[in-house]
Amino acid sequence: MRELLIAEMKGKIPTKLQNSEDLLTSSVIGTFRYLSSSTYIQSVLESSMNIKGRRLLFDTPIKKCLFEFWPRLDDSEPDVLLRLIDANDHEYLLCIEAKFWSDKSSEEDTTIDVEERKNWQRDQLAREIETIHTVDCHKFMKVNQEKLKRIMFVYLTNDTYLHFKEIKESISFVKDIDFSIDHIYWLSWKQIFNVINSVSHFQTPQDAMLLTDLGRLLRKKGLVSFNGFHNMQHVYPYVNRYQYENAHKHYLWSEMKAVDKTIWSYGGKYNG
Amino acid sequence: MDDNSNLIQSINNVRNLIHNSILILRDLDTLLSKYSFQPLNGNALGSESSKSLYQSMTGYRTFLPQYMARQYALENDIEERKVKKILFTNIQLFHGYYDEIPPVLINSIISLPNHPKNLKNDIQNWWLKNTVYEDVKWENVKKHGELNEHVDDEGYKTIFWCNDLLSFQGQKELSNEVEKSVQIYNRTNDQQV
Numbered sequence: 001m002r003e004l005l006i007a008e009m010k011g012k013i014p015t016k017l018q019n020s021e022d023l024l025t026s027s028v029i030g031t032f033r034y035l036s037s038s039t040y041i042q043s044v045l046e047s048s049m050n051i052k053g054r055r056l057l058f059d060t061p062i063k064k065c066l067f068e069f070w071p072r073l074d075d076s077e078p079d080v081l082l083r084l085i086d087a088n089d090h091e092y093l094l095c096i097e098a099k100f101w102s103d104k105s106s107e108e109d110t111t112i113d114v115e116e117r118k119n120w121q122r123d124q125l126a127r128e129i130e131t132i133h134t135v136d137c138h139k140f141m142k143v144n145q146e147k148l149k150r151i152m153f154v155y156l157t158n159d160t161y162l163h164f165k166e167i168k169e170s171i172s173f174v175k176d177i178d179f180s181i182d183h184i185y186w187l188s189w190k191q192i193f194n195v196i197n198s199v200s201h202f203q204t205p206q207d208a209m210l211l212t213d214l215g216r217l218l219r220k221k222g223l224v225s226f227n228g229f230h231n232m233q234h235v236y237p238y239v240n241r242y243q244y245e246n247a248h249k250h251y252l253w254s255e256m257k258a259v260d261k262t263i264w265s266y267g268g269k270y271n272g
Numbered sequence: 273m274d275d276n277s278n279l280i281q282s283i284n285n286v287r288n289l290i291h292n293s294i295l296i297l298r299d300l301d302t303l304l305s306k307y308s309f310q311p312l313n314g315n316a317l318g319s320e321s322s323k324s325l326y327q328s329m330t331g332y333r334t335f336l337p338q339y340m341a342r343q344y345a346l347e348n349d350i351e352e353r354k355v356k357k358i359l360f361t362n363i364q365l366f367h368g369y370y371d372e373i374p375p376v377l378i379n380s381i382i383s384l385p386n387h388p389k390n391l392k393n394d395i396q397n398w399w400l401k402n403t404v405y406e407d408v409k410w411e412n413v414k415k416h417g418e419l420n421e422h423v424d425d426e427g428y429k430t431i432f433w434c435n436d437l438l439s440f441q442g443q444k445e446l447s448n449e450v451e452k453s454v455q456i457y458n459r460t461n462d463q464q465v
Binding site for chain 1: 288289292295296297298299301302305306307308310311315344347351369425432438440441446
C-alpha cells in the first residue's frame with residue numbers, strides 16, 4: 001500500500017490514471033485498512049454529515065472494521081463496503097460511493113416504466129442503497145442480522161458543498177425499502193486531510209508513516225483545507241523573511257524607481 | 273536580494289495569497305452546508321477583471337481581480353424561490369481607490385427589498401465591495417469584526433463586518449466566522465422578513 005502511495009506522490013503513475021477515482025479510493029480508503037486501529041476510519045466517517053447538517057456518529061468506539069472494495073453484488077458494485085463493529089458488539093453496514101471528477105455513473109430514466117428500468121437506467125445511489133439492504137449483500141459481508149444496528153451510505157466527493165438536490169433526488173428513487181434520508185451522508189475528500197492533520201497521537205510508528213504519506217498525497221492532489229497562511233510551504237523562506245506589511249513597503253513604486261530605468265525601457269533605440 | 277528575486281517573491285506571495293483565499297472560500301462552502309446554505313453560483317468565484325489596454329490602476333476592473341465574492345441562500349428558499357436575504361462573502365485583496373489597505377475577509381447579510389426573479393443575474397458580485405469601499409468608505413468602516421450597517425437608496429440593507437485575512441489561521445477561526453454569520457442571518461430574519 002505504501003509503495004502505491006509513494007508512486008502516486010512521485011508521479012510514477014501513468015497520467016491517465018492520475019485522475020482515477022478508483023485509484024484514489026484504493027489509495028486513500030485502502031490505507032485505513034492497514035492501520036492498527038479502527039479509530040482512524042471512525043474519525044473520517046464521523047466528519048461526514050447528512051442534509052440536516054448532522055454528523056454521522058457512532059454510539060461507542062469502533063473496535064473492528066472490515067473492508068470490501070468493489071464487491072460484485074447482484075445489481076451493483078459499490079466502491080467500498082464497511083462492516084463496523086462497535087464496543088457494544090453492535091454492527092453497522094456502511095457503503096461508500098466515491099467520486100473525484102465525475103458525477104453519478106447513472107441517473108434515473110423516468111421516461112421508462114419503473115418496473116422496466118435496467119440497472120443503467122437507475123439512479124446509481126438509489127440502486128446501491130437498495131443493494132446494501134439485500135440479504136445477499138448481508139451474507140457477503142457476514143453481517144449478524146441480530147446485531148445490525150444501522151445501515152448507512154456515504155457519498156464521498158470532491159465538492160466543496162453539499163448538493164442537497166442531488167441527494168434528495170437519489171432518495172426519491174429508492175424503491176421497496178424504508179431508508180431515511182438522514183442516513184445518507186456527504187463527505188468531501190479534503191475532510192479526510194483534516195482528520196489526518198488533526199491526529200495528535202499516532203498509535204504506532206507504522207500508522208504515523210502511512211498517514212503522513214497519505215496526507216502528502218492528498219496535499220499533492222489539492223484535496224486539502226485552509227490551514228493558515230503560515231503553512232504555505234512553497235513560500236516559507238519568503239513569508240518568514242517578509243511579512244506582508246513589510247513586503248508592501250518594500251515594493252512601493254517609489255522604491256522601484258531606484259532601479260535603473262533604461263534597462264527596463266521598452267523600445268531600444270526608438271525610445272531615446 | 274536583487275530586483276528579480278524581489279519580483280519573484282512578490283509574485284509568489286500573491287499566488288499563495290490567492291491560493292489560500294480560495295481554500296478559505298472552499299471551506300466556507302463546506303461549513304455553511306451544515307446550516308443548509310447553498311452557493312448561488314456553484315463553483316464560480318465572483319470577480320471583476322480586465323484585459324483591456326485602457327484599464328487604470330485606480331479603476332474597478334484591473335488585470336488582477338480585486339476581490340473574490342460568493343453568495344449563499346438557504347437551500348429551501350432557493351428551491352421555493354423565496355430568497356429574501358442572502359449571505360454574501362467577499363475576500364478583498366485590494367481596491368483601486370486605496371494605496372494601502374489590508375486584504376480582508378468581509379462577511380455580510382444583505383436583506384433584499386424584493387424576491388429576485390433570477391438569483392444569478394439579479395445579485396451582482398460587486399455589491400459588497402461597492403458598499404464597503406465606495407458607499408461607506410474604508411476609512412469609516414468599523415474593523416476587526418465589528419458590525420456595520422448600511423441601507424442604500426433602493427432599500428438593500430447590508431450588515432457587514434471585516435477581518436484581516438491574515439487573522440485567519442485555520443479551521444477554528446473559519447468555523448467561528450460561519451457561526452457568527454448564521455447567528456446574524458437568523459437575527460436579521462427575525463427583524464426584517
